[in-house]
Amino acid sequence: xxxxxxxxxxxxxxxxxxxxxxxxxxxxxxxxxxxxxxxxxxxxxxxxxxxxxxxxxxxxxxxxxxxxxxxxxxxxxxxxxxxxxxxxxxxxxxxxxxxxxxxxxxxxxxxxxxxxxxxxxxxxxxxxxxxxxxxxxxxxxxxxxxxxxxxxxxxxxxxxxxxxxxxxxxxxxxxxxxxxxxxxxxxxxxxxxxxxxxxxxxxxxxxxxxxxxxxxxxxxxxxxxxxxxxxxxxxxxxxxxxxxxxxxxxxxxxxxxxx
Amino acid sequence: xxxxxxxxxxxxxxxxxxxxxxxxxxxxxxxxxxxxxxxxxxxxxxxxxxxxxxxxxxxxxxxxxxxxxxxxxxxxxxxxxxxxxxxxxxxxxxxxxxxxxxxxxxxxxxxxxxxxxxxxxxxxxxxxxxxxxxxxxxxxxxxxxxxxxxxxxxxxxxxxxxxxxxxxxxxxxxxxxxxxxxxxxxxxxxxxxxxxxxxxxxxxxxxxxxxxxxxxxxxxxxxxxxxxxxxxxxxxxxxxxxxxxxxxxxxxxxxxxxxx
Numbered sequence: 001x002x003x004x005x006x007x008x009x010x011x012x013x014x015x016x017x018x019x020x021x022x023x024x025x026x027x028x029x030x031x032x033x034x035x036x037x038x039x040x041x042x043x044x045x046x047x048x049x050x051x052x053x054x055x056x057x058x059x060x061x062x063x064x065x066x067x068x069x070x071x072x073x074x075x076x077x078x079x080x081x082x083x084x085x086x087x088x089x090x091x092x093x094x095x096x097x098x099x100x101x102x103x104x105x106x107x108x109x110x111x112x113x114x115x116x117x118x119x120x121x122x123x124x125x126x127x128x129x130x131x132x133x134x135x136x137x138x139x140x141x142x143x144x145x146x147x148x149x150x151x152x153x154x155x156x157x158x159x160x161x162x163x164x165x166x167x168x169x170x171x172x173x174x175x176x177x178x179x180x181x182x183x184x185x186x187x188x189x190x191x192x193x194x195x196x197x198x199x200x201x202x203x204x205x206x207x208x209x210x211x212x213x214x215x216x217x218x219x220x221x222x223x224x225x226x227x228x229x230x231x232x233x234x235x236x237x238x239x240x241x242x243x244x245x246x247x248x249x250x251x252x253x254x255x256x257x258x259x
Numbered sequence: 260x261x262x263x264x265x266x267x268x269x270x271x272x273x274x275x276x277x278x279x280x281x282x283x284x285x286x287x288x289x290x291x292x293x294x295x296x297x298x299x300x301x302x303x304x305x306x307x308x309x310x311x312x313x314x315x316x317x318x319x320x321x322x323x324x325x326x327x328x329x330x331x332x333x334x335x336x337x338x339x340x341x342x343x344x345x346x347x348x349x350x351x352x353x354x355x356x357x358x359x360x361x362x363x364x365x366x367x368x369x370x371x372x373x374x375x376x377x378x379x380x381x382x383x384x385x386x387x388x389x390x391x392x393x394x395x396x397x398x399x400x401x402x403x404x405x406x407x408x409x410x411x412x413x414x415x416x417x418x419x420x421x422x423x424x425x426x427x428x429x430x431x432x433x434x435x436x437x438x439x440x441x442x443x444x445x446x447x448x449x450x451x452x453x454x455x456x457x458x459x460x461x462x463x464x465x466x467x468x469x470x471x472x473x474x475x476x477x478x479x480x481x482x483x484x485x486x487x488x489x490x491x492x493x494x495x496x497x498x499x500x501x502x503x504x505x506x507x508x509x510x511x512x513x514x515x516x517x518x519x
Binding site: 150152153155156157158159160161162163166170171174175177251252253 | 334336361411
């Protein structure tokens with residue numbers, strides 16, 4: 001079979017998306033859809049634009065982004081550190097393995113109300129929540145990467161006279177980079193999820209709070225406007241991570257297929 | 260010059276019993292000499308090479324060499340096994356130069372010297388390729404020059420060409436002998452292939468069944484180069500091959516009989 005033409009794929013895709021929004025717009029204009037519950041694309045865009053002009057959207061997006069990224073950085077740092085520690089200490093790995101699995105198997109989203117209770121309505125509870133979600137993800141990825149490092153590859157360089165430090169910098173870190181980056185990539189998405197859910201449960205700022213409070217007031221267009229902002233943020237972050245990954249892994253066969 | 264004195268190695272089995280793998284290996288290899296080690300499968304050849312390389316500590320005996328003052332520090336030996344241990348994120352020159360890099364040689368100088376070696380083994384034009392872009396034979400050649408680049412005293416080769424097809428293996432054997440002739444390093448070459456052992460070496464050492472000791476040594480006084488068919492089908496070569504094979508099979512048969 002011939003591979004599909006790029007232009008045809010793009011045009012069809014565009015058609016589908018435009019058709020969807022066209023139907024939505026027409027539906028609410030003609031009264032088939034109740035605009036109170038379903039909103040209306042033109043009104044959503046207008047509301048979004050209003051939020052941009054007033055700067056409100058940047059304030060709330062900034063709050064969410066800051067919570068998420070702080071949680072992400074803390075969780076990633078501790079996740080990587082924990083993975084190195086447990087990979088180098090079989091005793092503690094054995095001791096902690098069931099405990100880690102137990103904590104991991106609790107649906108951590110369900111803990112959000114507790115975090116709000118403990119750390120208050122401000123940013124701290126969201127940061128801690130995002131941190132918890134990212135921590136395990138990065139830990140498991142890094143730990144798996146460390147396990148997969150080929151001993152024989154390390155030995156070959158060790159015989160050349162490499163010190164422990166040189167083995168770490170020249171062999172082990174590059175070898176686990178794909179694993180760590182994969183962890184970071186899903187970690188970024190997870191941290192946003194953590195911040196948003198934390199804001200739903202109890203907060204006074206951020207996109208999650210905006211969505212939740214607008215929904216409570218039946219401001220459906222506002223909900224979609226905030227979702228639009230959130231979507232743009234996720235796309236931008238994914239782009240950034242993808243670029244980082246491609247740059248770090250340019251040595252890999254077909255690394256562009258993986259991003 | 261490298262000397263093994265009474266090297267013994269004992270492993271702890273899963274049931275707690277002690278399993279002797281090597282029992283008092285004595286071997287002296289002159290500087291620049293090429294020695295092949297052969298022996299029945301599983302007799303501990305790899306264990307012995309890993310001990311010489313410093314990757315395992317022997318339970319008895321010791322390894323001495325010219326750089327004895329370094330006391331336990333690695334780096335005097337080059338080591339290559341059957342496994343592909345090139346670093347996939349480094350291009351050809353950065354792979355070949357890593358041994359120098361470890362010794363603190365600045366990267367441009369590492370790459371310059373690596374490039375000279377790469378050209379010698381037919382890797383010119385591939386300097387900036389990554390290992391996955393090379394053929395199996397090219398990767399092995401890169402492994403060889405990576406080992407030579409930092410000029411180790413002794414080359415430890417543990418069935419380095421076992422995973423290659425017969426044709427490529429013969430080409431690599433020639434490359435190895437050429438490099439050995441030019442660099443005059445001491446070589447300890449483990450193989451299960453008697454043809455390979457005799458063709459390459461000045462001396463073939465036969466290890467006994469487990470726990471392994473040196474059972475017999477055979478001097479190979481055949482003219483070089485030896486890869487041509489004339490040499491390999493010469494009566495002297497054939498006689499040597501038969502003699503080693505007979506002794507090796509005696510070890511293998513004993514092992515079989517006592518495992519049943």
